[in-house]
Amino acid sequence: MEYSSVKICSEEQPVLVKITSGDKPNISNVTIKKWQDIVDIISLTINVPSAxxxxxxxxxxxxxxxxxxxxxxxxxxxxxxxxxxxxxxTVVGTKNCLLVPNALKDPLWQEKS
Known part of the structure; x- marks a missing residue:
């Protein structure tokens, strides 16, 4: 099993996370199109420059x-x-959702924004 070392914003030390095997199925064009629609809608809905x-x-x-x-x-x-x-x-390292309402006002994220 292969691992990656990721840095969680609120932690000093990185954590190891498993990388799944290289035997992943191909992602169909239909699925990619649906995902593309989702990231476009998210970006517009929450008014961010990138999703x-x-x-x-x-x-x-x-x-x-x-x-x-x-x-x-x-x-x-x-x-x-x-x-x-x-x-x-941070999401991959904690395996949790992440909500940062305003990174410019959040001490953990200010310098990364």
């Missing part, structure tokens, strides 16, 4: 899907190193 679906690899996250928002800085296939402070890293 993402990420893939966890051994040493990085990869952008699988991105919202088609005008100011979205992410590109599909873009890789982001682990321990970079991404919200998804």
């Amino acid at each position: 993402l679906i990420m893939r966890l690899k051994a040493n990085y996250f990869s952008v699988f899907l991105r919202s088609n928002s005008t100011f979205n800085p992410y590109k599909i296939g873009e890789n982001v190193k682990l321990h970079s402070g991404l919200y998804c890293e």
Whole structure:
């Protein structure tokens, strides 16, 4: 079994999380289209510049899907190193939902915004 070391925003030490096997089924175009619609709706509904679906690899996250928002800085296939402070890293590390109403006012997230 392969693991990744991820950094949870509120913790000093990183945690290890299992990476599932490489024998994952292909994601159909129909499913990808539905997911694309979801990230676009999320971005519009909560008025954020980007909504993402990420893939966890051994040493990085990869952008699988991105919202088609005008100011979205992410590109599909873009890789982001682990321990970079991404919200998804905390979600994967805690296995919980994450709500950050305003990262600019949250001491845990201010410097990452």
